[in-house]
Amino acid sequence: MRSLLLPLFALTAAAVEQASNTYDYIVVGSGPGGGPLACNLARAGYSTLLIEAGKDDGDNPEVADLANFNAAANDPNMRWDFFVKHSEDPARELKFQHMVWRKRDGTFYVGLDPPAGATQLGIWYPRTGTLGGCAMHNGGVCALPADSDWNIVVNKTGDTSWEASKMRKYLIKLEKNTDAPAGSDHGVSGWVEISQSYGAVPAQGSDGWNIDTQLAIATGQNASNLASLVRRDILAGGPDKDQQTGFFAMSGHVDKTGKRTGPRWYIRSTLNDPAKYPLTLSLNTFVTRVLFSNDTANPAAIGVEYMQGANLYSASPRYKNGTKGNLTQVFARKEVIVSGGAFNSPQLLKLSGIGPKAELAKFDIPLVKDLPGVGENMADNYEAGILTLANRDLGDTGGYVVIMLNTSKTTHDRNIYAFCGSFSFEGFWPGYPTDYGPSQYECALVHMGPRSQAGYVRLRSADPQDVPDINFRFFESNGDEDLTEILDAVKTIRKGIRAVTGDVAPFDEQHPCAGTGAECTDEAQKDFIKTQAYSHHPTSSCAIGADSDPMAVLDSKFRVRGVRNLRVVDASAFPVVPGAFPVLPTMMLSEKASEDILADAKASS
Incomplete structure (x- = not known):
């Protein structure tokens, strides 16, 4: 693999301009960050190469039908x-x-x-290694971060364009909301359809109605308004939106027929548009490094090197050890944008010579820029749940209901996103989930604002095909505070479930306090949550930060510090986890990056 780690690629700007395989922009990764960005650049008239390591699985029913998302995540052809x-x-x-x-x-x-x-x-x-990225295997859930999550960028960098009041315009721009009431501050003509298609209001007197009634009472709501409570718009604006608790409808990037929507379909519509926008898509293309000019004092990204072929990354279950692809180089007149996600973006930067000096030296990778924050400070939501079995098979439960809670003693903002229904979700393992049968009922919990941001993504080797070493270091900092907040949410929901009457009760709790009506100590439940917590929202491994912060990787315009013509646009750029589900905030981030990059392009022309 030493041949992949040549000294800095020495090309002058004139030589790059003369190369036939040259585009204005190269975007590496087609997920919620890179996919929309590439489309927006092409629609603005700039020739753009979008590179994706996988193929297009958009016609696969496991992907296209959102209800099959568990099967999609297990599919060896794309995972x-x-x-x-x-x-x-x-x-x-x-x-x-x-x-x-x-x-x-x-x-x-x-x-x-x-x-x-x-x-x-x-x-x-x-x-996932597929066109559209992880928006192709996720649950599609759309939620907004608290205003404070946007404002933290302002506080760190002084860039007021990140103010929460200015960020909603990006939601409106990208959103085609099919449930928005007339006159609401929603988008209705954007590129991604967002709807409340996760389930209907349960019939009055049904099992779902009875359970929801008791959950409403336990969370301090007026249960006589149940039908309207469970349809509340979780994406609504307003000055107190981050403090509102209680029931909401679950929104997702899904249309009214249950079909998944997202970046993949925006990419396809851009490619197929009669306007013939200058977007080029290269599938089964595995980028091994970013190329730089020979100006070592002021390095500039000029292109990327890649292998062509399917399943070239060893994370793929279809990968065959020793398989290589022919190395090819392609060049960018303006910029290279890395959008590989929280695991692969820092890996690619490091393989390209950008990262902690000592780590790169360990693998004999020529240093381009010493940035100690690359791959560090990774964060994620903590996820847990209260899983129960009803006394008999459940009937109509109406689909999912969302419960927003605030169990924090340090913030007025809500900190728990719970979604409840007849399902089981206990994390991820090959072949997940466990099906407990038609009596299963769970409230899965997503903890927002985790206090520990100590995770890392570090190289195992200098081989681009090798996966990195990833450690989230859960509960490393102030762990007991986070555990207490999660447990308090479990207790609130447990109170509602135990209050349900009729032959559907009592409910046999499976965890975190196993047994019907069992009493468990706080310590035992916290230990269970701590050892069994899971996650699937990694962020912040190439974080935006202040000029004075040595761990900052990006400035507020997504530019890699100390390197020209190179940006990172994906969830790794967030300084903190943005709310409960990063997919929608990452699409918004992509829209903002598009605006910033196009403004720079205009200013330099």
């Missing part, structure tokens, strides 16, 4: 398998009930008692 750690403590790691091992025959074992000869892999963290 990437990362195996991560939650802490630096090997003994704690071995308490995770869904630990994954590789058996001698090459198949997976999931659990705490592996067979002889099995190799511990870690905690499964599925990503």
